[in-house]
Amino acid sequence: MDSFSLLWDGLANAVTPVNLLYALIGVALGTFIGVLPGIGPAMAVALLLPVTYGLDPVPSFIMFAGIYYGGMYGGSTTSILLNTPGESASVMTALEGNKMAKRGRAAQALATAAIGSFIAGTIGTLLLAFFAPALADVAVDIGAPSYLAVIVLAMVLVTSVLGSSQLRGFIALFIGLTIGLVGLDLNTGQARLSFDQPLLADRLDIVVVAVGIFALGEALWVAAHLRRTPLEVIPVGQPWMGRDDWRRSWKPWLRGTALGFPFGAIPAGGAETPTFLSYILERRLARKGHEFGDGAIEGVAGPEAANNASAAGTFVPLLALGLPVTATAAIMLAALRNFGIQPGPQLMVEQSDLVWTLLASLLIGNTFLLVLNLPMAPMWAKLLRIPRPQLYAGILFFASLGAYTTNQQPFDVFLLLVFGLLGLMMRRFALPVLPLILGVILGPMMETEFREALALSGGSVTGLVNEPLAVVVYVVVALALIIPRIVARTRGTEPEDQERPEEVVRR
């Protein structure tokens, strides 16, 4: 087990007092952000990106890993206690979790979510340590045409499979691709969509786009809907589980992990699909089937494990291919590039120390998560009393600071405002944010691969499909687009799940 001895070395590197401190900060911040509805891990990582400019790559990634896992877990607290999912990955948790809480079993629901997250995150990280190098070995041989095909696959899956409306998904994707075009052409140096503005010709910084869309857009949206009837929070003490809860939880944890990791690793984006599948699976399998819909612990354990396992899974394509499949991973990719690290097949070889330390830090962050969250759940719930004006004032401060520090240009703060308004409009018209962010970050990559493939074939279109892998991937893309339509036609219903996560979150 070569991977595991490398992981052990990484662990030895990661366990220094300073790194542990950053892990702690990351997990605390991530949970803080995850608990608050409307603010997800992607926003947290984007906001904190400028903070890491002065840090080494290792501590900053330890912090990001903590934020990612913490955010994934934090969402479950609000789902359970408030019936308001903190982020879209916890929508399924709310279904059974809140009913458990209403029946006085909030402590058990929180405990199964925390322990399930820990177990799934740990197994997921070990799987990651095993699969990422293997995938990287294969990926070294992948040529530009196949790489292009994989990027197209990621875009199509994220846009059309997730979310309620393919049309909205594609609108968001193309807005993102357009934003990705702004600035100097990477091959020829021509200015595109820059309106003769030298500052625009410099290309847009993904941090400014992401912070604008996530942070400013959300703040404006909240400002437009400031007053709402307060929700009823269910009081809770120390989370704990009885023997019966353990017995009923451990299988859903493992099944959730098994569903979550592969869905995180394939470029189908995010935790919505595996959490949904895990919920359905647990409901089918439940012997006490009648308890589902009435607060079944399996319905919390499964999806919560699935969302943390998928968070681990998203690191596989990110590290091995340089391909982000969630908004958070997209921001992390931007962060890696800021450190001059180009993720992809070479990363495992060139920066293997960093990679293994990062993987080890995921394990550490995950452990902190359990230590921090099990005793502190009641305290996290108190965060919900923070008045929104104060909360968003703080977020806006960090957003502006972050936008300014990317290039020390006041113009970036103006751009932040523009993207904030775009973010507000997207929320207003229920356009999903993830396709846009992926469009911005994958668009230039796609263009580079596209041109390289065409350059190799001397401009002939066959250059795009002259690798078997590329052809296979395009077939998958076609199937992903066609199958839902056929299913819809034969069933005569819309090809969507009854659950529409975005809308539940947006409310």
Next chain:
Amino acid sequence: MTYTIVVGWTPNIFGRAALTAAAEQARLRSGGRLLVVNATRGDSYVDERYATGSELEGLHQELRELDVPADVHQAMGSDVGDLLIEAAEQADAAMIVLGIRHRTPVGKLLMGSVAQRVLLGARCPVLAVKPPEDG
């Protein structure tokens, strides 16, 4: 002739103190009735001073025990004090009763107060009571 008393009520000891005092006042007058107002700024996800289902049931139970005619009104707006004053003016109230907190002058400087807003803004007399537990 009705004698309406507006009660600034919250589901805690301050609300209970105000309610008890207001009921005493109402019994002293002919046509005395209560208008129990529970308000929130509605700008945080959770406001434990805004009554929800079971707490409202408890309030109605308490009102039945006090045996005074009463209406309950929940409101949301930018300032809880203004909402109370508004409710009092609309109901042509004769008095507003509030539960208040023991506070030092410095504490007052730091924390805003619904009671202060009502005392300054109300046209009718204001009765402020402290719960017995709150020294």
